[in-house]
Every structure is written in structure tokens, then in C-alpha cells.
Amino acid sequence: MGLMQQTIFEQAVLFLAALVVFTSFLMLAQRRLFPLIGLFAWQGLLLAATTALVAYNRDYSHLYISALITLAIKTLVIPWMLRRWIIQLDVHREVESLLYPSYVMTAASSLVLFSYYVVLPIEQLSALASRNAIAVSLAVVLLGMLLMITRRQAVTHVIGFMSIENGLFFAVSIRWMWTN
Amino acid sequence: MIVLCYFGLIAALLSGAVSLVLIAPEWSQRGLARLSGHIRLQSWSLQLTRTDPKRFHRAVDYGAFGLLGLSGAAVIASGLGALLADNAMFDQLPLGLPWLRWHIRLDALSGFFLMVIGVATLAVSLYGPGYVRSFRHGGYSLAALGFCTAWFIAGMELVVISDDAFMFMVAWELMSVASYFLVAFQHEHAANRRASFLYLLMAVVGAIHLILAFGVVAAFANGFTFDALRATHLSPLWASIAFGLALIGFGMKAGLVPLHAWLPEAHPVAPSHISALMSGVMLKVAVYGFIRFVFDILGDGHWEWGVCTLVLGTASAALGAMYAFQQNNIKRLLAYSSIENIGIVFMGLGLSMIFFAQGHRELGVIGLIAALYHVVNHAVFKTLLFLQAGTVLHQTHEGNLEQLGGLVKRLPRTSIIVLVGCVAISGLPPLNGFVSEWLTFQTALQVSALDSGILRSVIPVAAALMALTGAVTAAAFVKVYGVGFLGQPRSRHAAHARETRHLGMMAGPAFLAALCVLLGVFPGVVIAALGHVSDELLGETLASAYANGWLWLTPVSQNVASYSAPIVFLACVAAASIGYRLLTSPKAVPAVRVPRWDCGFGGLSARMQYTSxxxxxxxRRVFHPLFELREQTVTTPRGHLLGTPARLDFRLEIQDRSWRHLYEPLVRWIEAAARQIGRIQTGNIRTYIAYSFFTLLALLAVVS
Amino acid sequence: MAWLISFFETALFIALAPLFCGWVKWVKCLLQNRRPPSVLQPYRDLIKLFRKRPVIAAEASWVFEAAPYVVFVTAVFAAGIVPFAAHHLPTAKVADLIVLVGFFALGRFFLTLAGMDLGTAFGGMGSSREMMIASLAEPAMLMAVFTLAISASTTNLSEAIHWVLETGLVLRPSFVFALGGLTLVAIAETGRIPVDNPATHLELTMVHEAMILEYSGKYLALLEWGSQIKLMLYGVLISNIFLPWGIAEDFEISHLGFGLAAIVAKLAVLGIALPTGETLVAKMRVFRYQEFLGFAYLLSLLGMLSHVILEVN
Incomplete structure (x- = not known):
């Protein structure tokens, strides 16, 4: 079953999944704090959009609430609070030095492949698309961990941790797309 | 066919014998004169006594190289016959062990490699007489040079026609030892001695792996002939062990990263025509051995082997190109570029093994043919470039790019031939390097046929690295040509270089340049011929490649990919002629010649050019983690505080990472182990007697 | 007939390339609050240069004189391969996407050699940097091409466009990433801001201009025209691969006319997007190129990964 046989909504969800991974990659590459928070907000926005899309497509009204909460907390409140912290702590000028960014990027792309490899044998996820989406969320979790490993600043650690949570949340919300 | 092949071998050996005359030229001249007098060839005798020693010397050179050329031509003919014949030919020679005669087999695969050897030998034999003349003044033994060259070539020819493990190893060692002497030819420099020792050491280690690899297979077979080895079925574990040993053994000779350490040391120090043979042909003999062992003897492979080969090939290609770009010595640069090209060959082989193991036979064939095509291409353009590097060395006595420049005006004909070689090796259309790289890319693009998602995403990454390799190689050869041949001469030698007067030194490379064009323009013909090899090894040909006529190259089908080399080439020629018309049209306004722009300061000197x-x-800066860099800038200030410094010195050393991370730990480990073992050698006679005593006791106990 | 149309199409392509360049310049001037020159200005420049008496350095060798022809001819070849207003043309069969990359490399090879020919520091600097950009851009470009080629299982441009048209509108994450990667590569390869500035002659920032600094007259005209064709080639490539709708599928006059109108419209839009981007960002330092092109490679790689993970069975 390829992409072409799926409905436009399913395609859109998979597309958003790819964009979520992309934001994770961008977070890994970003050395400044404010843009990092911006990326985190974008990831939250994508998450909310995905949830809302699933809710619309499958007609689950409770998912709308979830999407709204995500939008409020992850795209607005948390980034705003983080910003305030950074300004209060006066660390907003700090640029983290990345040793060998290309190695980190190579490791990150291998992690994406690895998560795909891990999810492949799971039989229960019979719908292929959902299995792939699970692979994507696992990849987001692993990339979040990688972000925490490679950075020293506390704020970055917080963002990495919340990006892990984003991955888990993403897995849960897109599961609704392919379950009856 | 086999007779022709023997004829080639005998001609090569005879050439060695003729060279031996030069050990004592006066004595042999007199001896020959007397001999021809005895057998009633009075006129010869007279002529021989009359010719002056110099001319005699030259005649011997021409004789030796002429025989080599004869050998090359014979080998090409017999290889072509074997390649196009339907069946393999067999023979036995009454040599070797009492119970194991030397088995000879001439099939499509060996025929193909015989042709590769023959082409390079032919070009070298044209080039050689003019080139070796310079060694006569250096007090070198030309007898040793000619003798070892002949045995080296004969050894390579024997390797590809041997049909049993014993003869294979004998020929292999013959090739290695003869080439060792050739690398050590200019042994007065300590660096050369070190390089040749390293080469010998690694050749021996490689040979041990090969013996073990053959041993593993032979342990399960009844006999040492390749037929017997082919007939055995190994368990996957033993087969993988044999494969690993063969990969190390042949990879060491072929120069796969990280087993390549000897190559950039040994190739630059050998005389240039020998470097051409080593780089152009000897590495290919190692590829032959690998194909013979893995595709033919081991037979059905596993896809993991393919992945190993692909990874090593990709690493060699990328690192080889990176290091090549950083070299300043032409021959060293070419040596690293050989590593890169061998990497591309192994990538093709690895892809072929992966596809084949996964049951896509027709795709596996494309990979194999891409690899073989690159083998012949690399043989042609690398031989060309090494020979021309020899010409540059011969005419300017400089191998360092930093001292060259402006040769395009001093050596106009040479520089055109070099340009053809540079375009070909950079993999640019419409020449031959492009075709084989294109085929390799096409093989890599067929990944969607594979089931495994991991392979589907790893193979494109390897292919992207190959694209990087291609671009860096092009950069390296822009550097060779741009710094060495264009610009202004950077030294007196370069400024006063003159075109060589020896016709052969031009003819050999020109012949190869013509081949570069032909191989690039008629890929259909070459692939049709290579189909015989794949048919023999894998039972498939690539008929689809030329199914749409000789104009079109369509490896899978016309809808998937097509390339028409003849049309592209014709278009190039047409465009070039129109351009030439425009350039020289009488109506066009003639250009004004003025001095170049010097920013209004005046006095541009050659030292202001971009250096190599x-x-x-x-x-270097972008990929600095790959290199072991030692940069040093020394500023000598002027007396007063202000102003520019009186002198600036910049020193740069680039070393292979593999030295520090692989070889030096290995050496330390071996030395430590040797020290431990050394403890049993006390130097005391009584201890040794005690050793013998206890050994005797133990043996007796075992026997009883 | 088909050959005739494809020759005509190539000629049209070459003729329109200066117009596209003029359009880009016109939009850029407007965006930067300057008075734009006529859209036809590049034609006038070319004609002027062709009429001028060329000045060549006394130190130049034949490579210097041959290089502009090679650069121009490779650009024309490439223009012949890329489907412009119609596809299924016979010329598209002569060479595929990888050959196209090869042609670009051939032109660049000679251009960099020409930069080295006189032995001036500028030329060497330009060549050296051009080779760095090429080395970093080529893997990214090939990866983007691969994503496309593996999805469509062809490297033939015509076939790939046919495949995209046939499957209709599908939201492919891989294509979006590949589009991003290819766009960045195109910016780098055509020497636009932020990688290179086509309008500068400031010593330390130029790359492409540094190599052609010594050219004048018809040689310069050929080089300029070649780079205009290259710019338009990337535009056509990007718009026809990723948004091929409108391209003529047969050789009826009305379809061809519609195809021509469609591609002109797409190029006009691209010609607004490019100068807008150039106006918004500043030129980068030389050693930031690796990050820029590394990002292009990452995008293409993600395209490949999302193709493997999300799109196929």
C-alpha cells in the first residue's frame, strides 16, 4: 500500500509527521536559544494541527479539546515562560558550541532509520501507515534524547525533554487516525 | 587462443632475458658479435662490432620494450578471443608440484583482464624506451629494471590465467616480488627504501590472508584446482570467514581503505612507467582475484558481504578523493586517486552482490558490468596520467605542483593528452569515466527493488557519497591541470621545459587518450563484450542495455534511463567545430592582446598565483576532521614595529588518519607481543637444550 | 517532427533566458526601491558585448579562449534535455538527470580551468571556491535527484514528469524536502545570494565573477548568456518536476501554446520569489557555505528517509 492509495487526510497526517521530524532535526542544529524555543513552538503547532486534523477526519470531538490544549500550552504558554526565564537568567546571548555538527546530524539520521527498523517487526500495527507514523514518533523521542545528550544548557535540556513528550503525544494522537 | 597467450608470456620473459644483456653491455656486445660469427651471420657480426656502445644500448632497450609490446599485443588478441569465445579453454603445464600440475584456464573473465593488462603493457612499451634513457645517466641498473618489469608483467598474466590455488599464489607472489624490486629501484633515498619495505610487508601480509582464504575453501574440497574449490559447498560461517580473508587479502593489494597505506608511498617512488603499470593494472589484478574468488569460487553470496564491500568501497572512494585533492606531488595525487577509483569498482561489486543475493539477478549484472567497465576505464586513464606525469618529471625534473605551471605553452601536445585524461578521470561526459560512473549510479538507483528498508536508504547515501567523490576528483584534476599546466611557471625548470622529442613517449599516451574517447562513445559495444563475462559468472547478460540499437544505452529499460553517448559526442564535435569557426572567422573582430589585469599595482609575479x-x-578546512593536519606559519618581523613582516613561511603537512588510528597502535601491539615472545630467547645455550629436551619428551609421549 | 519541435523548443529556451534574468533583475530593483532597467536590458548587454572587440591577456592559452564556448555549449545541451513547454521529446531520451549533472560539471571544469589560466590571484580564488561549492552541492543535488528518481523509478526527466502527472496530486513529504534541497542547491550553483552575489565585484566576496574577471567581448557575452541559461534551467527544472501541471503532453499547437504559457507563468512566479529571498537575506561568509549546503543535503536526506519510511510498502 503506497502513499497514493491513501486519502488526502491520511497523506496530510503523514506529511505533518515528516515535518515534525524535520523540526526535531532543526532543533538539533540550532545553537541559539531563542530560535530553539521558536522551533519548539512550531513543533507544538504542528502537533496541534495534526490532532485537529485527525479529530476532523475521524469526527472525534474530544481530540479537538486535546488539540486546543496543545496549542495553548505548547505553542504559547511554555515558549513564553521559557523566554521569560532566559531573559531573567540573562543567558539569551549564549551560543552553544557544537562539536562536529555533522556527526550529530549523521547520528540523527541513523536514529531515524533505526527507529524505523525497530518498528518494522511489530505485527499488531497492521495498518502500514500507522506503523510508519509510530516510527516517526519514536524517532522524535530519540532525537529529543540526542538533543539532551549533546547540549549542556539547562534550558536546552528542558526543551529536549519536552520534545520527547511531544513525540509520545504525537504517537497517541495519530493512533486515532487508523483505529476504528 | 591459449597459444597466443603463451606466446605473449614467452615474449615478456624473453624481454627480461634481453634486458639482462645490459648487465655487461660491452662484454655481451662482443659475445653476440662472436656468436653471430659462429652461426655464419657475418654481416650481423660485423655490424655488431662496428656499432658504438651507445647505439647498442639503445637497440637493446628497443628490443626489450619491443618484445614487451609484442607480449601486450598477443595478450590483447588472446584475451579478446577468450572474451568472445563461447567456452573456456583449458590446459596444463608440466610445472608445479608432482601431484598438482599448473592448471591453465582461459575464460571470459580472464580474457577481459588479459586485455586490460595487454593494453597497458602496449602503451608502456611504446613509452618505455624514451623514458628509461634518463636512468642511464643516473648509474642505475637498467638490466634489473627491464628484467623485473618483464617478470612483473608475466606474473600478472599468469595470475589471471591460473586455474588452481597453488599456481595462483606462485604467480601472485611473482608479481608482488618483482614489483617490490621495481619500487625499490631508486634505492638511494631512505624514503624509497622505507616505501618499498612497507609495500613488501603489506604484500606479504595480504598473501598470508589469501593463502588462508584458499586454505579454508580447500579444506572442504578435494584438491586445489579451482574446479574442485568451486564444487564444494561451505557452511555460511566458513564461507563468510573465507570471504573476509579474501576481502582483506585482495583489498590490501587493491588498496581499499584502511588497507591502502602502502599505495600512496610505493606508487610515487617507482619509475613512472612502473607506477602506470602498478596503478593501472596490478590493482586490477587484485580486483580480478576478488571477482574470481567471490563470484566464481564461493558462488552464492550473502547480502551482508555485499554491504561490507559496498561500505569499504564507499569509504575508499570518498577518502581517496579527499586525500588526492590535498596532495601536491602529482604522482602521490594520482596514487590516492587510484584508491578512489578502486573504491568505485568495489562499490559496483558490492551493489552487484547485494542485488544478486536478494534474487535480483538482472540488477546484479548491471553492478558487475559497471565495476568491470570502470576497471578498464581506470586502467586506461590512470596509465595515461602516470605516463604523462613521467613525461613532466622527465622534462622538468619536478613532481611537485608548487614548482610547476605554464606547461600548456611549453608542452602543447602533452598538455592536450593530459587534458583528455583529466576530463576522463573526473567522470565528465562524453568520455569513458562518465559511462561507468553513470552505470554505477543506475545500479544504486534500482534500490526500490529491494525489500529491506534499511538497504533502500543506505544505498542512496553511498551513492550520494559517490557524487561527492566525483566532485572532489574533478576538483583534484582541476588542480593538477590548473596549477601544473596553466598559469605561469613557478620555477626555472618549468619555465624551460621542452616537448619531448621521443615519438614513443607521445604515442603511448596518445593511444590511451584515443581509447578514452572510444570507450566513452561506444559503451554499447563494450557492454555487449562484458556480457560474456557476466554470462559466465552469473548466467545473465545485459542484453537490455543495447536493446534499442547501438546508439542508446539503456541498462534497465528505455523508460527508466537512457543515455546516448554517440549523439552527445557528435553534438560536442559539432559544437566544437562551430565554435572554432566563430573563433577564427575572418569577419570576426580580432582580439587585442594586452597584459593581464594587475589591479593597477603592476608587477604581477608567478609567486602571486594561487598555489596548489x-x-x-x-x-581542507571544511573536512578537517578527516585529515591529520600540521600547519605552521612563521613570521619574521622587520626591525621596526610597523609594516609588513620581512618574511612569511608556511609549512603544511597532511598525514593519513589511518596511520595514527590503525597502523601505529598495531605496530605497538606487535612490538609488545614480540617482546613477550622474546623472553623465551635467553641467549643461554643450556636453555635452548632444555627446550629441545622437553619438546622431545613431549613428542615421544605423543607418539607412544 | 518531434525532433524539429525539440530543436525549436531549445532555441526558444536559449532566447528566453536573458528575458528571465532581466525579469529577476527588474523585480529585485523594485523591491529595493530602485528604478528598474528595462526587462530587455540583458539582450542589449549581450548584443553590445558581441559587437565589442575582445581584449585578451597576453599570457592566456587556448584553454582560456575555449572555455566560454564549452560553458555555453554545455548550457545549451542541458537546455535541450530539460522539458520546457512539452515533454516526451526525443532529446530527453539522449540524456537523463545524471547526465545533466555531468554536463554542469563539464562546464564548471572548464570555467575553473579558465580561472586558473592567467595565473592571477582572483581567478585562482574563484576557481578554488567554486570547486568547494560544487563538491558540497553535488551530493545534495544527487540525493534530491535520487529521491525523485526512486519514487518515479526513472532518471529520465520526461518519464518522471509523466509519472508525476499520472499519479495526480499526492502530498509527498519526500518531494517537499527534495524541493527544498534542490532549491538551495540551485541557489548555490547559480551563484545567487546568499552564496555568491552576481552583482558584486568586491574582491573578497565574489566567486563566479572572480573566474570571469579577465573576459571581455564575445567571450564574456557567451559566459553571461551561459549563466543566464543555467539560472533559467534550474527554474524550469524545479517548476516542471515538482509542479508539472500545464506542460503539453502532445504536439498539438494549442497544447504547446498552453504549455508555453504555463511555464512562463511558473517562471514569472519563481522570478518574484528568488529576488524576494535575495532581498531578505544577507550574503554569507565563505565558510558558512558548508552549513548552507549541509542543510541542503540534510533536506534531501530527509526526503529520502521519508520516502523510505512513510511512502512505500
């Missing part, structure tokens, strides 16, 4: 190490600086 400056040219490669950006990539």
Missing part, C-alpha cells in the same frame, strides 16, 4: 595548497584549502 591554497587551491585545496577550502575543502
Amino acid at each position: 595548497s591554497a587551491f585545496s584549502q577550502p575543502l
Whole structure:
């Protein structure tokens, strides 16, 4: 079953999944704090959009609430609070030095492949698309961990941790797309 | 066919014998004169006594190289016959062990490699007489040079026609030892001695792996002939062990990273025509051995082997190109570029093994043919470039790019031939290097046929690295040509270089340049011929490649990919002629010649040009983790505080990472182990007697 | 007939390339609050240069004189391969996407050699940097091409466009990433801001201009025209691969006319997007190129990964 046989909504969800991974990659590459928070907000926005899309497509009204909460907390409140912290702590000028960014990027792309490899044998996820989406969320979790490993600043650690949570949340919300 | 092949071998050996005359030229001249007098060839005798020693010397050179050329031509003919014949030919020679005669087999695969050897030998034999003349003044033994060259070539020819493990190893060692002497030819420099020792050491280690690899297979077979080895079925574990040993053994000879350490040391120090043979042909003999062992003897492979080969090939290609770009010595640069090309060959082989193991036979064939095509291409253009590097060395006595420049005006004909070689090796259309790289890319693009998602995403990454390799190689050869041949001469030698007067030194490379064009323009013909090899090894040909006529190259089908080399070439020729018309049309306004722009300061000197190490600086900086760099800038200030410094010195050393991370720990480990073992050698006679005593006791106990 | 149309199409392509360049310049001037020159200005420049008496350095060798022809001819070849207003043309069969990359490399090879020919520091600097950009851009470009080629299982441009048209509108994450990667590569390869500035002659920032600094007259005209064709080639490539709708599928006059109108419209839009981007960002330092092109490679790689993970069975 390829992409072409799926409905436009399913395609859109998979597309958003790819964009979520992309934001994770961008977070890994970003050395400044404010843009990092911006990326985190974008990831939250994508998450909310995905949830809302699933809710619309499958007609689950409770998912709308979830999407709204995500939008409020992850795209607005948390980034705003983080910003305030950074300004209060006066660390907003700090640029983290990345040793060998290309190695980190190579490791990150291998992690994406690895998560795909891990999810492949799971039989229960019979719908292929959902299995792939699970692979994507696992990849987001692993990339979040990688972000925490490679950075020293506390704020970055917080963002990495919340990006892990984003991955888990993403897995849960897109599961609704392919379950009856 | 086999007779022709023997004829080639005998001609090569005879050439060695003729060279031996030069051990004592006066004595042999007199001896020959007397001999021809005895057998009633009075006129010869007279002529021989009359010719002056110099001319006699030259005649011997021509004789030796002429025989080599004869050998090359014979080998090409017999290889072509074997390649196009339907069946393999067999023979036995009454040599070797009492119970194991030397088995000879001439099939499509060996025929193909015989042709590769023959082409390079032919070009070298044209080139040689003019080139070796310079060694006569250096007090070198030309007898040793000619003798070892002949045995080296004969050894390579024997390797590809041997049909049992014993003869294979004998020929292999013959090739290695003869080439060792050739590398050590200019042994007065300590660096050369070190390089040749390293080469010998690694050749021996490689040979041990090969013996073990053959041993593993032979342990399960009844006999040492390849037929017997082919007939055995190994368990996957033993087969994988044999494969690993063969990969190390042949990979060491072929120069796969990280087993390549000897190559950039040994190739530059050998005389240039020998470097051409080593780089152009000897590495290919190692590829032959690998194909013979893995595709033919081991037979059905596993896809993991393919992945190993692909990874090693990709690493060799990428690192070889990176290091090549950073070199300033032409021959060293070419040596690293050989590593890169061998990497591309192994990538093709690895892809072929992966596809084949996964049951896509027709795709596996494309990979194999791409690899073989690159083998012949690399043989042609690398031989060409090494020979021309020899010409540059011969005419300017400089191998360092930093001292060259402006040769395009001093050596106009040479520089055109070099340009053809540079375009071909950079993999640019419409020449031959492009075709084989294109085929390799096409093989890699067929990944969607594979089931495994991991392979589907790893193979494109390897292919992207190959694209990087291609671009860096092009950069390296822009550097060779741009710094060495264009610009202004950077030294007196370069400024006063003159075109060689020896016709052969031009003819050999020109012949190869013509081949570069032909191989690039008629890929259909070459692939049709290579189909015999794949048919023999894998039972498939690539008929689809030329199914749409000789104009079109369509490896899978016309809808998937097509390339028409003849049309592209014709278009190039047409465009070139129109351009030439425009350039020289009488109506066009003639150009004004003025001095170049010097920013209004005046006095541009050759030292203000971009140097070779400056040219490669950006990539050096981008990929600095790959290199072991030692940069040093020394500023000598002027007396007063202000103003520019009186002198600036910049020193740059680039070393292979593999030395520090692989070889030096290995050496330390071996030395430590040797020290431990050394403890049993006390130097005391009584201890040794005690050793013998206890050994005797133990043996007796075992026997009883 | 088909050959005739494809020759005509190539000629049209070459003729329109200066117009596209003029359009880009016109939009850029407007965006930067300057009075734009006529859209036809590049034609006038070319004609002027062709009429001028060329000045060549006394130190130049034949490579210097041959290089502009090679650069121009490779650009024309490439223009012949890329489907412009119609596809299924016979010329598209002569060479595929990888050959196209090969042609670009051939032109660049000679251009960099020409930069080295006189032995001036500028030329060497330009060549050296051009080679760095090429080395970093080529893997990214090939990866983007691969994503496309593996999805469509062809490297033939015509076939790939046919495949995209046939499957209709599908939201492919891989294509979006590949589009991003290819766009960045195109910016780098055509020497636009932020990688290179086509309008500068400031010593330390130029790359492409540094190599052609010594050219004048018809040689310069050929080089300029070649780079205009290259710019338009990337535009056509990007718009026809990723948004091929409108391209003529047969050789009826009305379809061809519609195809021509469609591609002109797409190029006009691209010609607004490019100068807008150039106006918004500043030129980068030389050693930031690796990050820029590394990002292009990452995008293409993600395209490949999302193709493997999300799109196929």
C-alpha cells in the first residue's frame, strides 16, 4: 500500500509527521536559544494541527479539546515562560558550541532509520501507515534524547525533554487516525 | 587462443632475458658479435662490432620494450578471443608440484583482464624506451629494471590465467616480488627504501590472508584446482570467514581503505612507467582475484558481504578523493586517486552482490558490468596520467605542483593528452569515466527493488557519497591541470621545459587518450563484450542495455534511463567545430592582446598565483576532521614595529588518519607481543637444550 | 517532427533566458526601491558585448579562449534535455538527470580551468571556491535527484514528469524536502545570494565573477548568456518536476501554446520569489557555505528517509 492509495487526510497526517521530524532535526542544529524555543513552538503547532486534523477526519470531538490544549500550552504558554526565564537568567546571548555538527546530524539520521527498523517487526500495527507514523514518533523521542545528550544548557535540556513528550503525544494522537 | 597467450608470456620473459644483456653491455656486445660469427651471420657480426656502445644500448632497450609490446599485443588478441569465445579453454603445464600440475584456464573473465593488462603493457612499451634513457645517466641498473618489469608483467598474466590455488599464489607472489624490486629501484633515498619495505610487508601480509582464504575453501574440497574449490559447498560461517580473508587479502593489494597505506608511498617512488603499470593494472589484478574468488569460487553470496564491500568501497572512494585533492606531488595525487577509483569498482561489486543475493539477478549484472567497465576505464586513464606525469618529471625534473605551471605553452601536445585524461578521470561526459560512473549510479538507483528498508536508504547515501567523490576528483584534476599546466611557471625548470622529442613517449599516451574517447562513445559495444563475462559468472547478460540499437544505452529499460553517448559526442564535435569557426572567422573582430589585469599595482609575479595548497584549502578546512593536519606559519618581523613582516613561511603537512588510528597502535601491539615472545630467547645455550629436551619428551609421549 | 519541435523548443529556451534574468533583475530593483532597467536590458548587454572587440591577456592559452564556448555549449545541451513547454521529446531520451549533472560539471571544469589560466590571484580564488561549492552541492543535488528518481523509478526527466502527472496530486513529504534541497542547491550553483552575489565585484566576496574577471567581448557575452541559461534551467527544472501541471503532453499547437504559457507563468512566479529571498537575506561568509549546503543535503536526506519510511510498502 503506497502513499497514493491513501486519502488526502491520511497523506496530510503523514506529511505533518515528516515535518515534525524535520523540526526535531532543526532543533538539533540550532545553537541559539531563542530560535530553539521558536522551533519548539512550531513543533507544538504542528502537533496541534495534526490532532485537529485527525479529530476532523475521524469526527472525534474530544481530540479537538486535546488539540486546543496543545496549542495553548505548547505553542504559547511554555515558549513564553521559557523566554521569560532566559531573559531573567540573562543567558539569551549564549551560543552553544557544537562539536562536529555533522556527526550529530549523521547520528540523527541513523536514529531515524533505526527507529524505523525497530518498528518494522511489530505485527499488531497492521495498518502500514500507522506503523510508519509510530516510527516517526519514536524517532522524535530519540532525537529529543540526542538533543539532551549533546547540549549542556539547562534550558536546552528542558526543551529536549519536552520534545520527547511531544513525540509520545504525537504517537497517541495519530493512533486515532487508523483505529476504528 | 591459449597459444597466443603463451606466446605473449614467452615474449615478456624473453624481454627480461634481453634486458639482462645490459648487465655487461660491452662484454655481451662482443659475445653476440662472436656468436653471430659462429652461426655464419657475418654481416650481423660485423655490424655488431662496428656499432658504438651507445647505439647498442639503445637497440637493446628497443628490443626489450619491443618484445614487451609484442607480449601486450598477443595478450590483447588472446584475451579478446577468450572474451568472445563461447567456452573456456583449458590446459596444463608440466610445472608445479608432482601431484598438482599448473592448471591453465582461459575464460571470459580472464580474457577481459588479459586485455586490460595487454593494453597497458602496449602503451608502456611504446613509452618505455624514451623514458628509461634518463636512468642511464643516473648509474642505475637498467638490466634489473627491464628484467623485473618483464617478470612483473608475466606474473600478472599468469595470475589471471591460473586455474588452481597453488599456481595462483606462485604467480601472485611473482608479481608482488618483482614489483617490490621495481619500487625499490631508486634505492638511494631512505624514503624509497622505507616505501618499498612497507609495500613488501603489506604484500606479504595480504598473501598470508589469501593463502588462508584458499586454505579454508580447500579444506572442504578435494584438491586445489579451482574446479574442485568451486564444487564444494561451505557452511555460511566458513564461507563468510573465507570471504573476509579474501576481502582483506585482495583489498590490501587493491588498496581499499584502511588497507591502502602502502599505495600512496610505493606508487610515487617507482619509475613512472612502473607506477602506470602498478596503478593501472596490478590493482586490477587484485580486483580480478576478488571477482574470481567471490563470484566464481564461493558462488552464492550473502547480502551482508555485499554491504561490507559496498561500505569499504564507499569509504575508499570518498577518502581517496579527499586525500588526492590535498596532495601536491602529482604522482602521490594520482596514487590516492587510484584508491578512489578502486573504491568505485568495489562499490559496483558490492551493489552487484547485494542485488544478486536478494534474487535480483538482472540488477546484479548491471553492478558487475559497471565495476568491470570502470576497471578498464581506470586502467586506461590512470596509465595515461602516470605516463604523462613521467613525461613532466622527465622534462622538468619536478613532481611537485608548487614548482610547476605554464606547461600548456611549453608542452602543447602533452598538455592536450593530459587534458583528455583529466576530463576522463573526473567522470565528465562524453568520455569513458562518465559511462561507468553513470552505470554505477543506475545500479544504486534500482534500490526500490529491494525489500529491506534499511538497504533502500543506505544505498542512496553511498551513492550520494559517490557524487561527492566525483566532485572532489574533478576538483583534484582541476588542480593538477590548473596549477601544473596553466598559469605561469613557478620555477626555472618549468619555465624551460621542452616537448619531448621521443615519438614513443607521445604515442603511448596518445593511444590511451584515443581509447578514452572510444570507450566513452561506444559503451554499447563494450557492454555487449562484458556480457560474456557476466554470462559466465552469473548466467545473465545485459542484453537490455543495447536493446534499442547501438546508439542508446539503456541498462534497465528505455523508460527508466537512457543515455546516448554517440549523439552527445557528435553534438560536442559539432559544437566544437562551430565554435572554432566563430573563433577564427575572418569577419570576426580580432582580439587585442594586452597584459593581464594587475589591479593597477603592476608587477604581477608567478609567486602571486594561487598555489596548489591554497587551491585545496577550502575543502581542507571544511573536512578537517578527516585529515591529520600540521600547519605552521612563521613570521619574521622587520626591525621596526610597523609594516609588513620581512618574511612569511608556511609549512603544511597532511598525514593519513589511518596511520595514527590503525597502523601505529598495531605496530605497538606487535612490538609488545614480540617482546613477550622474546623472553623465551635467553641467549643461554643450556636453555635452548632444555627446550629441545622437553619438546622431545613431549613428542615421544605423543607418539607412544 | 518531434525532433524539429525539440530543436525549436531549445532555441526558444536559449532566447528566453536573458528575458528571465532581466525579469529577476527588474523585480529585485523594485523591491529595493530602485528604478528598474528595462526587462530587455540583458539582450542589449549581450548584443553590445558581441559587437565589442575582445581584449585578451597576453599570457592566456587556448584553454582560456575555449572555455566560454564549452560553458555555453554545455548550457545549451542541458537546455535541450530539460522539458520546457512539452515533454516526451526525443532529446530527453539522449540524456537523463545524471547526465545533466555531468554536463554542469563539464562546464564548471572548464570555467575553473579558465580561472586558473592567467595565473592571477582572483581567478585562482574563484576557481578554488567554486570547486568547494560544487563538491558540497553535488551530493545534495544527487540525493534530491535520487529521491525523485526512486519514487518515479526513472532518471529520465520526461518519464518522471509523466509519472508525476499520472499519479495526480499526492502530498509527498519526500518531494517537499527534495524541493527544498534542490532549491538551495540551485541557489548555490547559480551563484545567487546568499552564496555568491552576481552583482558584486568586491574582491573578497565574489566567486563566479572572480573566474570571469579577465573576459571581455564575445567571450564574456557567451559566459553571461551561459549563466543566464543555467539560472533559467534550474527554474524550469524545479517548476516542471515538482509542479508539472500545464506542460503539453502532445504536439498539438494549442497544447504547446498552453504549455508555453504555463511555464512562463511558473517562471514569472519563481522570478518574484528568488529576488524576494535575495532581498531578505544577507550574503554569507565563505565558510558558512558548508552549513548552507549541509542543510541542503540534510533536506534531501530527509526526503529520502521519508520516502523510505512513510511512502512505500
